[in-house]
Amino acid sequence: MLKRSSGCAVVVALLVAAAAALSATPAPKAPCKTFTTCDSCLSNVSCLWCQTNLSCTEYPVAHLLPPASICPLSEARWGVCWVNFEALIIAMAVVGGVLLLGITVCCCCCCCRCRRSSRPDRVEEEYARRREEIKQRSDDRKAERRARHDEIRKKYGLIPDSDHPYSRFENE
Numbered sequence: 001m002l003k004r005s006s007g008c009a010v011v012v013a014l015l016v017a018a019a020a021a022l023s024a025t026p027a028p029k030a031p032c033k034t035f036t037t038c039d040s041c042l043s044n045v046s047c048l049w050c051q052t053n054l055s056c057t058e059y060p061v062a063h064l065l066p067p068a069s070i071c072p073l074s075e076a077r078w079g080v081c082w083v084n085f086e087a088l089i090i091a092m093a094v095v096g097g098v099l100l101l102g103i104t105v106c107c108c109c110c111c112c113r114c115r116r117s118s119r120p121d122r123v124e125e126e127y128a129r130r131r132e133e134i135k136q137r138s139d140d141r142k143a144e145r146r147a148r149h150d151e152i153r154k155k156y157g158l159i160p161d162s163d164h165p166y167s168r169f170e171n172e
């Protein structure tokens with residue numbers, strides 16, 4: 001009996017805790033000024049932590065960057081505590097620059113490949129193919145003619161018959 005009631009108490013406690021957690025999770029609304037540590041301050045993305053006087057202030061959204069009057073950039077923290085705002089901006093600029101460069105290079109490569117495989121070259125290829133065909137046909141004809149001439153020469157013994165290389169000598 002005691003066991004069951006304590007089990008019930010645990011379940012109720014869990015439910016209450018879960019309800020509290022659920023109601024608390026969506027909005028632990030607190031103004032930035034109430035935070036006293038960097039981690040708690042930055043848990044709200046609209047807050048800015050300043051290392052000089054360990055203060056949490058609202059991010060000055062009117063300015064793109066927090067002005068030095070609020071906090072010098074090298075002492076400001078936003079998003080993460082272990083990197084100062086200056087380094088964060090530089091890193092973002094570098095990443096952005098690299099991305100932009102990559103995209104530009106990719107575009108250039110694509111354009112070049114497109115232009116190379118466009119009409120003028122295809123026309124040239126077609127010409128080359130036709131030239132090759134014509135050459136092949138003329139070669140075929142030449143070979144045919146030579147074969148016929150060889151046949152005639154062989155018939156009249158003008159060249160040695162490869163099947164009977166000594167036939168002429170034998171005949172002489």
Ligand SMILES: *[C@@H]1O[C@H](CO)[C@@H](O)[C@H](O)[C@H]1NC(C)=O
Nearest residue numbers: 027028029030031032044046
């Ligand atoms: C974040 O800070 C702002 C400014 O103090 C406040 O109005 C807002 O309710 C806070 N948001 C959360 C989720 O704590």
Ligand SMILES: *[C@@H]1O[C@H](CO)[C@@H](O)[C@H](O)[C@H]1NC(C)=O
Nearest residue numbers: 050052053055069070071072
């Ligand atoms: C922190 O310092 C900045 C200037 O560096 C000042 O504007 C701000 O009011 C200070 N905040 C607190 C809580 O002292």
